[in-house]
Amino acid sequence: MADEQEIMCKLESIKEIRNKTLQMEKIKARLKAEFEALESEERHLKEYKQEMDLLLQEKMAHVEELRLIHADINVMENTIKQSENDLNKLLESTRRLHDEYKPLKEHVDALRMTLGLQRLPDLCEEEEKLSLEPACHVISKFTGTHLYALCAKPRVGPGTPKSQNGSRMNEERENT
Numbered sequence: 001m002a003d004e005q006e007i008m009c010k011l012e013s014i015k016e017i018r019n020k021t022l023q024m025e026k027i028k029a030r031l032k033a034e035f036e037a038l039e040s041e042e043r044h045l046k047e048y049k050q051e052m053d054l055l056l057q058e059k060m061a062h063v064e065e066l067r068l069i070h071a072d073i074n075v076m077e078n079t080i081k082q083s084e085n086d087l088n089k090l091l092e093s094t095r096r097l098h099d100e101y102k103p104l105k106e107h108v109d110a111l112r113m114t115l116g117l118q119r120l121p122d123l124c125e126e127e128e129k130l131s132l133e134p135a136c137h138v139i140s141k142f143t144g145t146h147l148y149a150l151c152a153k154p155r156v157g158p159g160t161p162k163s164q165n166g167s168r169m170n171e172e173r174e175n176t
Contacts, residue, residue: 098123 101123109119 105120105122112119
């Protein structure tokens, strides 16, 4: 009977070994699946990090692009302000010169009239560009001021020939 008990004990041990081996194989299969999932997740994580790096690089490129655009806007704003200041200075200078010219011309015309000579043609008759009429209305969006710029404004119809002296008034006077 001892042999029988020993065999039963061995069979029980074999059965337990078999059960534990099956259990171990199941765990081994799960472990293998988990390890594959781990490797897969590591690959995905690496891809995600690479994508994040690319996105951050793209973001920085856009940030730099925006910075450059802002710098260009600032340069243009300064250029516009400087141009408006230059325009104001030129307009003021032109007005001062016109104010100097006007009484001098009136004096010369009066002197000419005393000698029986014809008056000199006005600036607007002499040159189309020398009209002080506000032909162009410029509004400054930065300073909020309204500027009147001198612009070429034709005084005669298109195709009207000019005399050699450059004035239609002289031409009409010569014809009469």
